[in-house]
Amino acid sequence: MALKKIIPAVALHRPKKDFKPFEYDTLGGVLGGKYSVEVVAPGTPVEIDADEADELIARGLAQEVKTKAEPPAGTAS
Incomplete structure (x- = not known):
């Protein structure tokens, strides 16, 4: 699973x-489970699945965080 870092413009709710x-x-009664989510506030950088990030970016609901590329090993800066 590839990850991508974004800054969402909306609150994200993701499972903990x-x-x-x-x-x-069969009668609709709850047998088990736990509803536990984390809320990510708008403007907070977050790393999520790349496909989900691309979807949010395409809808204008997030911006991708560009990271500075590291220089190749063995080169002086």
């Missing part, structure tokens, strides 16, 4: 590590 999808019985 302990998030578990809900399981339901």
